[in-house]
Amino acid sequence: MKSGKTGLIIAAAFIGPGTVTTASMAGASLGYGLVWALCFSIFATYVLQEMASRLGLITGQGLSEAIVNISQNTFIKWFSIALVCAAIGVGNAAYEGGNLTGAALGLANVLPGSITLWALTLGSIALILLLSNRYQLVEKVLIGLVALMSVVFITIMLIAGIDTAALSKGLSQFGFSNTSLLLAIIGTTIVPYNLFLHAGLSAKQSREMPLSKAEISTELPAHKRQLFSSIGLGGIVTFAIMSCAANAFYLTGNVLSPGNIASQLEPILGDYANLFFALGLFSAGLTSAITAPLAAGYAICGLFSWQPTLQAKEFKLVCVSILVCGVLVATSGFKPLGIIILAQASNALLLPISVLFLLYVMNQKKIMQEHTNTLLANLFAGVILIVIIGLGGNKLISLLF
Template sequence: MKDFLKNLGPGILVSAAFIGPGTVTVCSLAGVHFGYSLLWALLISVIACIILQEMSARLGLITGKSLSENIRQELKPPVIRNTVLILIFSAIVIGNAAYEAGNITGAVLGMEAITGSLNIVIGDFSLNFWSLIIGLFAFLLLWLGTYKKIEKAFIALVFLMSISFIVTAFLTRPKLSEVLEGFIPQQFNAGLFTIIALVGTTVVPYNLFLHASLVSEKWNGRKNLPILRKELVFSIILGGLVSMAILICAAAADVQGIENAADLAVGLEPLFGSLAKYFLALGLLAAGITSAITAPLAAAFVVKGCLGWKGGFASGRFKSVWIIVLMLGIIFSGIGLKPVQIINFAQISNGLVLPIVAFFLFWIVNRRSLMGEDKNTLFQNILGVAVIALAFFLGLKSVWNVIQNW
């Protein structure tokens, strides 16, 4: 157990990345509107996430390179290579810059559920104080921390988040029989877009880049493959349990008028006492902080791989990318700006890039010249094809949804 805990890291950071404010909000709304009936969708998303993230992590371990570096190296035709890299670059970097405001705002909502709002007013200009504090915390952790320090901080934050949400779920006292029924697929048409959102918040394109990069930073050589898989499965399942706990909280509370997770945190107080409110608020705070750190980090890894930069965490160019993404998030969150057009572009790009990245990941991990004996098995290929088909469906649906609401 001691050795296992010592090896926790890349998978935990991936879980931290997909359990952000968006996931908390989507799971809350799913629970409020559909009760426990969509727990099966979360279960499918966790399985799909494990399949894709295992391929990404294995690629990083065997090659010692990130996913974007491998795509750049393995795609020989310049036109195809450059087109794919530009799409990846725009979707991940611009998308993460837009979503970073949501990550910081989610952490702010967690703080405000406990302490109340706190704004700095200068004339007609108002700036959220908590956005600055949370942004500064993320900046210091990324600037001063080596990979090992960041890893330890994330393990602490993820366990705080997990305990907060799971304890809150128990405090709401859900009926076990109804919870178990939720894992049997029954709800399809009424919650179609909610199902897409639940799967889409778990299977995240930038995590495929982040995971391969983090694994190549932590481990070297195929001898670490067994511990990599154990750590991955444990971490993704833990993240899935957190998502399920949030949905269960929302379903059991039976609170009306919920628009986001902060409303749920406040709404739980009169029903279940202040403890439920504080646990949920702490979980939302931790979820926002972890995603606020991983999004800029993933963007920096993608740029590094796409442009062929050398160096890692200490590189000036690497730092400049995550600083820009983080600063944009702080500014957008602090002044309350909602960059709708940028976010719409990011949603379309991510909807397109997930199946494309999943396809190229699948192609690369089947190359014996690159992966050797660790290329995909027949069983892994069957699972991979199923997940890629799901990714294409989700991508088309998410793009169509944005176009309809443009």
């Protein structure tokens, strides 16, 4: 698997139903007020995913394997394993619930049946694909559909135009009026499980096609450029969704709801807007519903030295467990948009654990050798970590008191 393809997979992984819904709600309720948060999130995603992919390419190890090998101290090792299991288990279960809920919400808007019924149906489809080992072709088709939806959002944004005055205000005035939505924007873009997924995919590439030192020196700069393009594309699509919602709802005074969220596509698609939006949510949701369990499989199997392949029983068990938890969340009876926002916010709250481990590993010479983090990379990662912890801590304090 080429490094450019892994970057596109990561970009496609975070443009799921959570991104569509969260960006729509942000644009509908705050206009361009959270564009600054999106810019920060895209920058942070690039910085962190570059570290994760570099780890896999250089060492041939996933992030989990590297975490386990940090220390020979038994207590530290098992404490690290427990933290990663908690972060990935809780985070991916919540994220999987958001994926299935988003896809089910799209289908329920245009077809007979409740969100609960469609969540169960989609969960069953994802389960069959994961257990059959034939999900790759379907995933490519679904990613293609998500790409098509992205083109439509960008086209609508260009046709509707951007309120440059409101955009400038959104970039210059940091809005904190809705912390849950702010955390959701961060959590739907800087996805913790993507760090494990990216490191795992890059490690697989490294093991299948080992690179010499000279080849690594050539590969890393090219890899960074490809990753920058992929993550940047994801950011443009997210901004386009936010801009469409701002024009359709915030600037007109209309209130966004599950029943009218697709109306932002009407300038181009007219009566077909609802159908197309449903297809997009279904595609994004099912793609992410497959990707999230796979990422958990890489993470958990790496911790216990199990085979990180879909053919291994342990890997399948982890995937199925995350999928079942996601179905339970999606069929819990809570409001669908609330579940999706909660899933993204929980990601942001759990993200510091993953970032701390990644940052520590990337500064270990015995693991990374001459490819440890530079001072600038550590500075960027440190600022990202402080911002995320500060926002998450503020939200927890407000909930408790």
